[in-house]
Amino acid sequence: MFYIDAVSSVLRLNLEELFHDWRTSVSSCPNTNRPTVAVIGLGYIGLPTAAVLASSGASVIGVDINAETVSTVNQGRVPFVEPDMATTVAGVVSQGYLRATTETPHADYYIVAVPTPFKDGHKPDLSFIETAGKQIAPLLEGNELIILESTSPPGATEFLAETIIKVRPDLTLRPGTAQTIYFAHCPERVLPGRVMIELRTNDRIVGTLNGNAGERARDLYELFCEGEFLMTDARTAEMAKLTENAYRDINIAFANELSVISDGLDINVWELIKLANHHPRVNILQPGPGVGGHCIAVDPWFIVATAPEESSLIRTAREVNDSKPGYVIGKILPQARRIQDVQIAALGLAFKPNIDDLRESPARQIVGKLAEELPEATILAVEPNIDVLPPELEKRSNVALTSLEEAVSAADIVLLLVDHHEFSRLDRSSLDQKIVHDTRGVWN
Ligand code: SAJ
Numbered sequence: 001m002f003y004i005d006a007v008s009s010v011l012r013l014n015l016e017e018l019f020h021d022w023r024t025s026v027s028s029c030p031n032t033n034r035p036t037v038a039v040i041g042l043g044y045i046g047l048p049t050a051a052v053l054a055s056s057g058a059s060v061i062g063v064d065i066n067a068e069t070v071s072t073v074n075q076g077r078v079p080f081v082e083p084d085m086a087t088t089v090a091g092v093v094s095q096g097y098l099r100a101t102t103e104t105p106h107a108d109y110y111i112v113a114v115p116t117p118f119k120d121g122h123k124p125d126l127s128f129i130e131t132a133g134k135q136i137a138p139l140l141e142g143n144e145l146i147i148l149e150s151t152s153p154p155g156a157t158e159f160l161a162e163t164i165i166k167v168r169p170d171l172t173l174r175p176g177t178a179q180t181i182y183f184a185h186c187p188e189r190v191l192p193g194r195v196m197i198e199l200r201t202n203d204r205i206v207g208t209l210n211g212n213a214g215e216r217a218r219d220l221y222e223l224f225c226e227g228e229f230l231m232t233d234a235r236t237a238e239m240a241k242l243t244e245n246a247y248r249d250i251n252i253a254f255a256n257e258l259s260v261i262s263d264g265l266d267i268n269v270w271e272l273i274k275l276a277n278h279h280p281r282v283n284i285l286q287p288g289p290g291v292g293g294h295c296i297a298v299d300p301w302f303i304v305a306t307a308p309e310e311s312s313l314i315r316t317a318r319e320v321n322d323s324k325p326g327y328v329i330g331k332i333l334p335q336a337r338r339i340q341d342v343q344i345a346a347l348g349l350a351f352k353p354n355i356d357d358l359r360e361s362p363a364r365q366i367v368g369k370l371a372e373e374l375p376e377a378t379i380l381a382v383e384p385n386i387d388v389l390p391p392e393l394e395k396r397s398n399v400a401l402t403s404l405e406e407a408v409s410a411a412d413i414v415l416l417l418v419d420h421h422e423f424s425r426l427d428r429s430s431l432d433q434k435i436v437h438d439t440r441g442v443w444n
Pocket of ligand 1: 151188189190191192244245248252285286287288289290291292293294295296351352353
């Protein structure tokens with residue numbers, strides 16, 4: 001975590017210029033001269049979005065149920081690592097453009113960026129969207145625009161609208177009345193690790209549910225987004241986001257399947273993919289220990305849940321990727337059991353390189369399972385981006401968070417799970433005499 005209390009005069013100047021543009025661009029908006037934006041959910045998408053909007057001159061109120069997150073943001077600090085976010089948050093909070101609260105306020109615009117996990121049977125859980133809707137509903141006066149950003153199954157924007165209208169039957173979705181509430185879906189498409197750049201540069205899909213909601217959403221996002229705006233209806237926008245992540249999941253599943261096939265044939269899969277990718281119309285992604293994070297490992301299930309009979313390819317890809325951690329564990333266990341008091345260096349716990357995000361991480365899952373299956377072993381976990389092990393590993397007496405040098409030097413088996421840049425710089429001679437499993441092809 002970083003705390004930068006200095007705000008550059010350059011940022012101040014930009015804010016003033018942009019604030020002028022903002023006022024001009026929203027001059028048609030009702031209520032007040034200076035419309036407010038409430039961002040519901042200060043997580044991996046909500047907080048950077050709130051910060052970027054605020055740095056573009058908007059008056060932003062971030063809302064989160066977690067009082068610690070709210071207090072951290074109000075101190076101008078950030079609750080998780082994302083490159084360049086800390087400076088922006090520090091700047092906009094100190095200038096009063098962003099503040100956080102646990103109480104949903106009235107605003108002219110609402111951006112809902114709450115989690116959409118899945119529950120039993122990989123069914124989407126829309127309860128956070130429902131709660132956000134119920135909290136917003138009593139505050140509405142008419143003509144507000146509510147944008148759903150959370151990745152959602154088709155129909156979720158409609159569900160949010162219905163939730164609100166159920167609480168407030170005096171309001172309507174019919175465009176053009178004083179009681180109309182407008183809804184749009186603008187799925188986020190930013191890559192963790194590049195969020196602050198991609199928020200500004202990615203093209204943006206905008207799906208309208210009613211009236212001119214899409215156009216109004218575009219006007220708001222245009223404050224900071226230089227990408228192209230792609231206008232459609234809410235349902236297509238919801239499905240487009242899921243399609244992008246399912247496409248990537250299927251491509252990674254192909255790479256993971258190739259890696260298992262290659263293993264049995266004694267073929268180096270990294271070389272194989274490199275060769276195939278020289279073909280002008282082939283672009284295979286990279287195999288790994290599995291697919292993690294809260295997006296690609298989750299979103300394709302929303303398509304499967306929506307159309308179970310028609311989505312066999314999407315389901316199979318998910319199953320292939322979900323089976324990869326088990327395959328890695330199956331390779332390590334017999335080797336580890338042959339060595340007395342075996343020490344295993346597990347390099348990386350995050351779900352992808354150079355971030356501290358451990359959500360749905362295959363590396364974390366593999367380390368947990370090894371610790372459980374090998375009670376006599378010592379697992380030396382190396383994760384340069386965290387200070388404390390996640391709770392389920394912390395409580396195990398045979399897992400220790402260790403420095404890279406210490407872990408590699410003590411280990412009988414070195415298992416590389418995440419391609420953090422620290423690991424690619426490792427002196428390869430330190431791996432001599434060790435059993436090495438490089439699941440990411442870093443030392444290939
Ligand atoms: N992975 C591989 N091999 C690869 C690429 C990725 O095994 O060749 C693994 C990663 O290690 C990680 C997982 O896949 O465990 C997902 O990582 P990622 O970098 O592919 O994607 P995310 O989950 O960080 O972000 C994705 C992005 N979607 C697409 O690229 C289509 C991002 O643009 C979305 O905004 C994000 O999901 C989201 O929020 O939905």
